[in-house]
Amino acid sequence: MTAPFKIAIIGAGSVGFTRTLVKDLLSAPALQDIEIALTDLNEHNLSMIRQILDRLVAVNRFATRITATTDRRKALEGARYVINCVRLGGLEAFADDIRIPLKYGVDQCVGDTICAGGIMYGQRSVNAILDFCADIRDVAEPGAKLLNYANPMAMNTWAAIDHGGVDTIGLCHGVQHGWRQIAEVLGAENPHDVEYICSGINHQTWYVDVRYKGRRVTKEELVEGFARHPVYSQQEKVRIDVLKRFGVYSTESNGHLSEYLPWYRKRPEEITQWIDMSEWIHGETGGYLRVCTEGRNWFEEEFPRFLAEVEKPLDPSLRSDEHASHIIEALETGKVYRGHFNVKNKGLITNLPDDAIVETTGFVDRFGLNMVAGITLTDACATICQASINVQRMAVKAAVTGDVELLKLAMLNDPLTGAICTPDEVWQMADEMLVAQAKWLPQYAHAIDGAKRRLAASTLRTRDWKGAASVPVRSVEQMREDRAQRAGGVAPDRQVVA
Secondary structure, eight states, X not given: OOOOOEEEEETTTOHHHHHHHHHHHHTSGGGXXXXXXXXXXXXXXXXXXXXXXXXXXXXHTXXXXXXXXXXXXXXXXXXXXXXXXXXXXXXXXXXXXHHHHHHTTOOOSSOSSSHHHHHHHHHHHHHHHHHHHHHHHHHSOTTOEEEEOOSSHHHHHHHHHHTSOOEEEEOOSHHHHHHHHHHHHTTOSSGGGEEEEEEEETTEEEEEEEEETTEEOOHHHHHHHHHHOTTHHHHOHHHHHHHHHHSSOBSSOHHHHHTTSSSSSSSHHHHHHHOOTTSGGGTOTTHHHHHHXXXXXXXXXXXXXXXXXXXXXXXXXXXXXXXHHHHHHHHHHOOOEEEXXXXXXXXXXXXXXXXXXXXXXXXXXXXXXXXXXOBOOOHHHHHHHHHHHHHHHHHHHHHHHTOHXXXXXXXXXXXXXXXXXXXXXXXXXXXXXXXXXXXXOGGGGGGHHHHHHHXXXXXXXXXXXXXXXXXXXOOHHHHHHHHHHHHTTOOOOOOOBO
């Protein structure tokens, strides 16, 4: 057993995800005699997750101490590890990230990484990340590590390292999801028979080496496997097309990947050719916003189930493949963990800039994070990663300095935004988003009045557009009906608004 220490979770009011993280942590015997400090601005959600975790600890007779507070500094006091799960601005700001770009023809599925929505999300998030880092430096255990799950991953991690002065690792689960797909199309009975190395940047990471039972898998095998798969062949059209042209499979979902590239979502009449509406993640307009909105309305319904589940003893075999618990266990016990992490490049990927945040292969043990260096991406993959890195670099600088012109240049150089909008449209769209989100953007306070004046004087026309493939938000009653239909083996109808 390790000596007791403290883990703080910022944004712990995300009840489902926090529950998963804590169950993972407590599945490791060495991490059971610790303090887990929960903090969130939403007292109601914080109370709910506290009840679930208190019951989990009591049923399993763990020595774990669960605390909860809306005072972030109090939660961070003495913490050795800090896990960030915050969505700055909540669903209100997120709705603007999707709604306003649609007025200018920019149709996003998620809008949380780059593209117009992701860039504005970064302006909110980076400002808050720097506040978190200041508190960590002030009151956390010396040398505390920040494990960042919050998007936009690269921008947040970049800001925390370069401007926040905190040892930070960015964590995402896209790699694990794609690995399971590959194992399935190869016909592997056990996914662990498939080994892989991924490298790139967050949400544009590539399976650069795939081995099935020790044998290297070819591009042709993957193309054939995905093409004949009855589900993935329809759901992953963008990923399969990129695989055919680039020679490697992307870690990211069809909908996510489509909004980082300038080719698949720029003509409304063609978007539906590349997406699939069976689930939001395959390309639905504003799909993630819709499911997050529905989830906010639904999670009260799930609370009794969450409480009932923790009445059973914790089963360590059900530990998820989220990285956080495995990293902390490795650092505390020396048990080696291999994963894919977001860190400063510094030569890890030879044909991407050293200052960029890359997502690539590494190992964790008691000596720390040990990354694999010297990986070279194909020219095609490196080229599109470089385009996103340039946008991320400008967006981080803009967020730190409050430089409106640099923010607009970041949007103009975004691959999808630039493929759709004129410079004048980008300038006005940025002004409109700044005004709409001003309360979360204190670094831009000096620029809001000017943006309002420009908007009032503008003659540039926009349109009221819901996107090429949006789906209405379901009520709680509709969600109950849909779940009942699924339980009966019937797929619920999905009304697409074009």
